[in-house]
Amino acid sequence: MTDPLARHTDYGNRSLDESDVADDPIAQFSAWLEDAAARGVYEPNAMVLSTVDADGTPSSRTVLLRAVDAHGFVFYTDRSSRKGQALAAHPLATLLFPWYTVHRQVNVTGEVALVDDAESDAYWASRPRGSRISGTASAQSQPIGSRAELDARVAEVEVAFPEGREVPRPARWGGYRLRPRRIEFWQGRTSRLHDRLVFTRGDRGTDWSVERLQP
Numbered sequence: 001m002t003d004p005l006a007r008h009t010d011y012g013n014r015s016l017d018e019s020d021v022a023d024d025p026i027a028q029f030s031a032w033l034e035d036a037a038a039r040g041v042y043e044p045n046a047m048v049l050s051t052v053d054a055d056g057t058p059s060s061r062t063v064l065l066r067a068v069d070a071h072g073f074v075f076y077t078d079r080s081s082r083k084g085q086a087l088a089a090h091p092l093a094t095l096l097f098p099w100y101t102v103h104r105q106v107n108v109t110g111e112v113a114l115v116d117d118a119e120s121d122a123y124w125a126s127r128p129r130g131s132r133i134s135g136t137a138s139a140q141s142q143p144i145g146s147r148a149e150l151d152a153r154v155a156e157v158e159v160a161f162p163e164g165r166e167v168p169r170p171a172r173w174g175g176y177r178l179r180p181r182r183i184e185f186w187q188g189r190t191s192r193l194h195d196r197l198v199f200t201r202g203d204r205g206t207d208w209s210v211e212r213l214q215p
């Protein structure tokens with residue numbers, strides 16, 4: 001059996017050049033996201049969200065990207081969770097898209113703001129009923145005594161909101177939008193001589209500069 005710590009994969013054959021990268025990093029990101037999906041990356045919209053809590057402790061977890069445009073990257077969660085508390089203390093975060101099987105990663109850093117109620121309501125309403133029940137029953141990141149206790153809470157919510165009745169969005173649940181100030185595109189290359197292009201947002205807020213970083 002191959003030692004998983006001793007593997008050496010060549011990240012080969014593709015390049016990322018200044019001449020073929022889009023001027024707008026959101027367009028570049030969208031092209032790579034579509035490419036990752038087309039090439040079979042599992043959950044291509046999954047991203048690792050890193051935050052810093054009130055006392056400076058970093059933490060990371062996976063969340064799903066639900067929208068992206070010129071205004072930023074949107075994800076949904078329980079705002080009373082550990083990540084929600086960290087974002088309340090430090091509304092600045094990093095998103096990492098680890099597209100290992102296509103030898104790419106994208107790293108996005110920026111300020112995070114709450115998605116407004118109408119947009120959070122619309123997304124909540126689009127979720128499957130089971131997810132709305134779970135989101136209502138579960139106070140994310142809070143301890144609970146047992147799985148049975150959690151299942152009992154779900155059963156209570158199912159009684160309160162029987163099939164056919166709307167499950168309202170809990171006040172603690174909603175979206176965040178990260179407005180990028182830095183976006184780095186990483187393309188794996190042979191012999192670890194990778195391509196790294198980083199976009200930095202300029203003072204006008206809509207202009208971007210591009211720089212190549214050493215691998």
Ligand SMILES: Cc1cc2nc3c(=O)[nH]c(=O)nc-3n(C[C@H](O)[C@H](O)[C@H](O)COP(=O)(O)O)c2cc1C
Pocket residue numbers: 043046059060061062063064065075076077078081082083084140141
């Ligand atoms: C593939 C994947 C997708 C996930 N998507 C979300 C999501 O969109 N929102 C969310 O709140 N948690 C999501 N989770 C769960 C989080 O990783 C995490 O466990 C949870 O949000 C609690 O994090 P916290 O205690 O750091 O706040 C996902 C986990 C995985 C593995």
